[in-house]
Amino acid sequence: MADRIDRHVEVLVAGAGPSGLSLACELRRRGVGCLLVDEAAGSSSERESPALTIHAATMEVFHRMGIAGRIRDEARVAHGVGLYRASSRIVDVRLTLAPDETRFPFILVLPQSRTERILLERLELLGGGIEWETRLTSFKADLDGVTAELKSSSNRSSSVRAKWLIGCDGGRSVVRHGLGLTSAGDEYPERYLSADANVSWRLTPDEAAVVLTSEGPFVAIPLPEEGRWRLIDATGKSDVRAPEAILARLRELAGPISGLGGEVGEASWTSSFVIHRRVVDRYRAGRGFVVGDAAHLHSPAGGQGMNAGVQDAANLAWKLAMVIRREAPESLLESYDPERRPVGERVLRGTDRIMRMFAARNPPTRAARDAVLAALGRIEGVRRRISREVAELTVSYSGSPIVAESRAGWFGAVVQEGAKGCRATRSLLRGPAPGDRMPDVLLAQIDPVTGGPLRLSDVVFRADLDPKADPVVRHILLIFPGTLPASGTLLEGFPIEDFVPPHLDDRIHPILVEPRADFEGFQAWRGERLADPANGLHRRFGAEGACLYLVRPDGFIAFRARPLDPSVFREYAKRIFL
Template structure:
């Protein structure tokens, strides 16, 4: 079998390659860049992504390298408005794990190396064409050599300027937000600095100012610095950052030791479909949005997890190719929600009218005083509420919901090298008989159901596929028959 070809070795491409390699699917991962990301870029790995990493087998390495953010606090006019406490997140990982993207990529590349796979650097996708049985791709190497390859599937994880997306001719609809933003990775000192284990948001009259903690005693500050006019500007200076900190967060904070100073604009764009035929998109190749909430990288990595088990079952010959048809609608709906939520947060934070700012601040102070609102914010940021209730793969009351870690009495579904469904049933003998009818799709030993009187089939990515009454084994069998090749 030819290897699956993944284009783009950022966190999303690395996650997808790790998952396919874990499922014993041959994979090539190429990237035109000569080296991995050297800057911090995306900073946070959220609870749901960490739960999925339990299946991948690499959570511990991330926990050792990251910093656990315990919450976020919003301030305005020198007053604390409130904010979410991440300990409210219903997950074993009730925090935001702050870790620079360069370390995320390093750890994922090491995990990929444990399967004997390495990133192929300075290799660029020039063109591709689909055939009835695969995809023919033309690659260019650093020495000028060109290579023709045939792959069963081409997976585009190659970012906002995706060559794979362009090759598919998919529109990347959206727009750029109107503000210019400043970014600085620095050190903070002084009595006015916020706690080193929390995200601090300052809603200033001149625009938002946010401080994110970074491992190693560092911090990132992000702020608006006026309307974007399209003209190139030099990177900000440390003096400019210090002036901005004093103006919006207080004179008691001193900045030093910059390692990254930059300006950027926020773009919000998304495709309407995540693939065609044997070519699929994931991550920034399919959706880019405001960094508000820190969900971009996490959403892309979860795209990869969602796609990988489907590809594995199809390539193993255990599932019909139409199983792949549900990837796009599932992740398209998630991408739409993340883009909308991030855009709303950005619009709320960048209100310029003083009267609108006063109304916003008053409303936020009241809302953030409600425990239910704070818990909902934490759950949304952590992505534990993501589910697929409208998916064609979700059947029964509760179909498509996240299978909570506390519901399992063994390893997480999909752990190890097994991309099969896990059956949870009260009738052990009947459950084993059902699993035996579909050995390529269901793990052979059923587990004890956490809900007496119910039967569940949990997908390898930890979401409920089918759920029904304990006596509905034949309905479960019909569900599996629709997926199975024989």
């Protein structure tokens, strides 16, 4: 390791794929600079875009980042997956998401290269960039940071001192290896084939298709360009490598789908690959972190890989920004691993189950599987659950060390407030729990720009969505007076300064959610008000009695409480804020 330090940076990010770009954008957006390096000569080619699908939870990250519109305009919208036995449709798994679930009730299909290009353009607008053809070769970590050796394509070495090191450098991560993290798992023994090709058939282009052949599954995903599809031989029955042989094999599989009129033309890209299934034992070691493929590798079944990496980045970025800005204790970063590693493990288990289910070879087993899938596909509750899982809206950090709640037990509620208190406590338990994603409820107000209805996220993340706003890492405090009679008048003298001390004014923004049109409580309130004339927000948050919710910068619930107790809230805030 060189004795001379050529540069000092706050954050060094290795790897400029979707995870690294998202992390750099999120840090820049929150007023923190970083050095982003990648050994490639430039963004990945569209001919080499393994990741395609973008799910609702990731689009919500991109929405706060300001690029969701661009991605939506360039992508193909898909509404689910059709499951076929030859040309016979067994079941279609259409996404069934309620209007209050998300503003993105679909799957978007966009080659990874285009997603990276949009992210890079956003990063450059934020004043950042990438040092291409620059490889992280080694580093030495200590208590205060890391000293890293970088090497350019011309073989020139330089030494960088960084307070924090983030590995977004993929399956062969130098950061993961240097931090001594163990990657548990293995790889599937089969080899899989893929190609992007022109195809003429009667498959609908607004959904992916999984065709269950006698050899195994054949997958077709519609690309943004009309008539072009990503074809995948997931049978594991062929070990060819040459592009011509790969295309011939895919034509062989598509040919028997005669009822769908499958005719595969020329391909612009082919690939022969194996699938790894690994999750590291820790996502953090001292001053270093791993994100995306550096932390977890799994089957592309369900299209979760890139999405999980972007969400890793969104989870880590706001915490790291608060620590660097000296707004939070370093202990805040200890929550990254217990929040995100269980998600990576769950994705691996889920994709494993999908792979095993579709790999069935025995005819009676396949027949039973098809019958079960067809039956389950007709049950609305099952379809809804699958839709929320695919959209990644079921992710919860309920086991995190930085989420909490304060509420009276049944007996305490009755003693303090009588039967009304017991009812309010039951109601609160129907609302989002600490660690859950904030419900993006449709509001009664109309967006003056689009003419469509506003959502709760439009209000909560207003500062994020305003390109002229100062960089900020802000939590939102939603205060619900409650819908039970007299619940608001009991809080007539509600003093927000008792909850939010002056030094946190710019980091915790309180919003009073006003129930019903005739609400007369909180007359002295001088802060922001959000009308809830039909009590829709109150119902969704279980707010029959007065309560509060603290929403994190990444859109998850950090804390909830009822009854309203300033001392309890301030005690929680000490864990998060300096």
